[in-house]
Amino acid sequence: MFPVVNAFKCDGCGVCITRCPAQIMGLINGKAAYLQMLCEECGICAEVCPIDAIRFELPKCYDAAEVHEAYQFKR
Ligand code: SF4
Ligand code: SF4
Numbered sequence: 001m002f003p004v005v006n007a008f009k010c011d012g013c014g015v016c017i018t019r020c021p022a023q024i025m026g027l028i029n030g031k032a033a034y035l036q037m038l039c040e041e042c043g044i045c046a047e048v049c050p051i052d053a054i055r056f057e058l059p060k061c062y063d064a065a066e067v068h069e070a071y072q073f074k075r
Contacts, residue, residue, distance in 0.1 A: 001056050003045050007031045009053035016045035016054060 012030040021042060024035040032054070034045070046054040 001041055001043065002036055002039055002059055003034065003043070003054045003056055005032045005034075006053045006055070009051060010049075011051065011053075013050065015048050015050060019044050019048045 010031045012027055012032070014027065016032050017025040017027065020034065021044065022038055022040045024038045025032060025045060027033070032045070043056045046056040
């Protein structure tokens with residue numbers, strides 16, 4: 001699961017940026033963005049956004065079976 005930022009909603013307050021434990025978030029044109037390759041998939045950014053501008057979801061290119069296998073391997 002990865003964060004998806006709604007650029008229309010995000011007001012660039014920076015709360016998610018300061019709370020990201022991997023320190024991989026920043027602002028691009030005043031909107032939150034992050035480096036997906038380095039994301040730890042913790043979900044904190046989505047939790048702390050005061051206006052719910054971040055959803056935490058499966059990337060559309062992944063199929064559910066592959067994700068299930070990948071997470072089993074991680075444990
Ligand atoms: S899910 Fe966690 S590591 Fe990834 S961008 Fe959000 S806060 Fe950072
Ligand atoms: S906390 Fe929400 S509104 Fe603030 S910069 Fe992050 S995504 Fe945007």
